[in-house]
Amino acid sequence: MAATWLSNAVFYEIYPQSFYDTNGDGIGDFNGIIEKLDYIKGLGCNALWINPCYDSPFKDAGYDVRDYKKVAPRYGTNEDLYRLFEKAHEKGIHVLLDLVPGHTSEEHEWFRQSQKDEQNEYSDRYIWTEFCFEGAAGLPYVGGESERSGTYILNFFKCQPALNYGFLHPDKPWQLPMNHPEAIATREAIKDVMRFWLSHGCDGFRVDMASSLVKKDDEKKSGTSAIWRDVRRMLECEFPEAAMIAEWSCPPQALRAGYDMDFYLNNRNNGYSTLMRDYESPAGDHSYFKKDAGGNINRFLDEYMSWYEDTKDLGYISLITCNHDTIRPSYNLDVTELKLAYAFLFTMPGVPFLYYGDEIGMRYQKLPTKEGGYYRTGSRTPMQWDESANLGFSTADSCDLYLPVDPSDDAPTVSVQEKDPASLLSTTKALLALRQQYEDLQADAPFSVICSEPGRPFIYRRGALTLAINPSGHEMTSRVDAKEVLFTIGDAALKDGTLTLGAQTFAVLR
Numbered sequence: 001m002a003a004t005w006l007s008n009a010v011f012y013e014i015y016p017q018s019f020y021d022t023n024g025d026g027i028g029d030f031n032g033i034i035e036k037l038d039y040i041k042g043l044g045c046n047a048l049w050i051n052p053c054y055d056s057p058f059k060d061a062g063y064d065v066r067d068y069k070k071v072a073p074r075y076g077t078n079e080d081l082y083r084l085f086e087k088a089h090e091k092g093i094h095v096l097l098d099l100v101p102g103h104t105s106e107e108h109e110w111f112r113q114s115q116k117d118e119q120n121e122y123s124d125r126y127i128w129t130e131f132c133f134e135g136a137a138g139l140p141y142v143g144g145e146s147e148r149s150g151t152y153i154l155n156f157f158k159c160q161p162a163l164n165y166g167f168l169h170p171d172k173p174w175q176l177p178m179n180h181p182e183a184i185a186t187r188e189a190i191k192d193v194m195r196f197w198l199s200h201g202c203d204g205f206r207v208d209m210a211s212s213l214v215k216k217d218d219e220k221k222s223g224t225s226a227i228w229r230d231v232r233r234m235l236e237c238e239f240p241e242a243a244m245i246a247e248w249s250c251p252p253q254a255l256r257a258g259y260d261m262d263f264y265l266n267n268r269n270n271g272y273s274t275l276m277r278d279y280e281s282p283a284g285d286h287s288y289f290k291k292d293a294g295g296n297i298n299r300f301l302d303e304y305m306s307w308y309e310d311t312k313d314l315g316y317i318s319l320i321t322c323n324h325d326t327i328r329p330s331y332n333l334d335v336t337e338l339k340l341a342y343a344f345l346f347t348m349p350g351v352p353f354l355y356y357g358d359e360i361g362m363r364y365q366k367l368p369t370k371e372g373g374y375y376r377t378g379s380r381t382p383m384q385w386d387e388s389a390n391l392g393f394s395t396a397d398s399c400d401l402y403l404p405v406d407p408s409d410d411a412p413t414v415s416v417q418e419k420d421p422a423s424l425l426s427t428t429k430a431l432l433a434l435r436q437q438y439e440d441l442q443a444d445a446p447f448s449v450i451c452s453e454p455g456r457p458f459i460y461r462r463g464a465l466t467l468a469i470n471p472s473g474h475e476m477t478s479r480v481d482a483k484e485v486l487f488t489i490g491d492a493a494l495k496d497g498t499l500t501l502g503a504q505t506f507a508v509l510r
């Protein structure tokens with residue numbers, strides 16, 4: 001594991017389109033992020049992940065990169081981004097960019113060249129079959145769009161042709177082996193992109209679709225993992241403090257592939273989804289943090305603990321409040337429920353991620369799709385700063401905004417919640433301050449479960465601290481090995497080793 005700064009890192013994810021607009025064009029920009037660095041620091045976050053901000057036709061919100069080394073003019077210039085790195089570092093904030101190694105936009109120059117009939121440097125940069133009507137052995141493909149006679153493989157949407165990292169077991173003439181010079185050239189090209197941003201001051205990458213570089217027969221991910229281990233060796237030599245987090249959601253694989261961190265993402269009915277988003281479960285919503293939904297923390301722990309035990313010496317599991325692909329947690333939880341959920345997420349081992357706006361409980365909006373967002377669009381609306389026009393996001397005319405702001409009269413804002421010590425924002429700050437105060441609440445301190453019996457408080461240990469959660473609407477008691485209460489949300493009392501937790505309470509004890 002490389003980056004030592006991760007041991008007390010708390011990330012803030014910024015969807016740049018929607019964070020803060022300083023030039024009045026209705027879309028967020030780098031200068032806006034720079035202006036809000038003190039806010040982010042005041043929140044208790046010391047690291048950023050910025051969604052793709054590169055030149056793009058924006059058919060998938062920037063995950064369709066047209067030029068890996070040039071930022072999209074709507075956010076500013078490369079120099080603005082370099083200045084953002086510099087200003088963030090001055091405040092002790094690290095910055096991760098989003099690396100999209102699996103595909104480019106169909107408008108990327110590499111792809112334009114690759115579509116040509118005559119052989120050139122980029123002919124094998126993407127995966128092409130040999131004939132215009134030839135299917136792609138079960139992989140999604142597009143035909144009829146190029147002068148070249150062949151069909152090309154897609155990685156995600158139609159606008160995102162897959163880059164060619166070779167095949168683990170090639171069985172068609174068009175499938176290159178992973179050690180083919182052209183497959184290696186793709187990997188080297190991505191390393192070159194990484195070097196470019198790292199040498200301009202970026203601190204690492206969140207890696208898009210990290211698990212699927214090698215197509216077909218790579219179920220155990222040995223091919224894709226070998227590529228990432230090779231990338232890690234480059235980083236160890238050239239940028240030893242660079243941090244890498246995978247969009248993989250299988251920490252035993254991702255961390256063995258050389259990643260520092262892997263997200264535990266919301267996938268239907270997985271352990272993470274049972275905490276806050278169990279509404280997709282066929283058995284009904286028993287989200288653990290939903291008051292009296294009859295949740296059971298073991299549905300999370302069963303998956304989490306096996307990953308944690310397996311990987312705790314390799315790297316970190318990252319728990320998230322949400323991300324740009326996920327329905328905001330406030331869709332299903334009220335403010336008190338969110339406070340308890342965040343208390344849990346921010347006191348667990350590993351490196352947590354807070355999605356912009358979740359600190360004030362921004363709401364999921366029902367909106368038509370924007371830039372390939374579909375249902376995800378509703379979690380990407382402008383940040384709600386204050387009571388002024390467009391809730392302080394932009395001075396543009398409201399019809400020119402990237403997305404409309406929350407139109408409700410009681411739309412949560414930073415300025416209102418900052419004044420209220422009982423607000424979600426104040427609680428989030430208090431929780432993150434607590435995490436910074438006690439090393440035992442940070443990434444590396446040991447974690448163990450003391451009690452996870454349904455109907456009883458969930459009690460866990462971090463280092464020398466004991467933590468207890470009662471998400472239900474009724475009081476619970478438990479014997480605990482602790483002498484004092486250090487922090488509470490709700491009402492907790494400790495007397496002669498008996499802990500009484502009022503309804504919806506979280507407590508940290510020593």
Ligand code: NOJ
Nearest residue numbers: 060063156208209324325
């Ligand atoms: C995952 C990203 O998080 C998502 O937003 C994007 O649409 C796909 N990968 C494709 O890049």
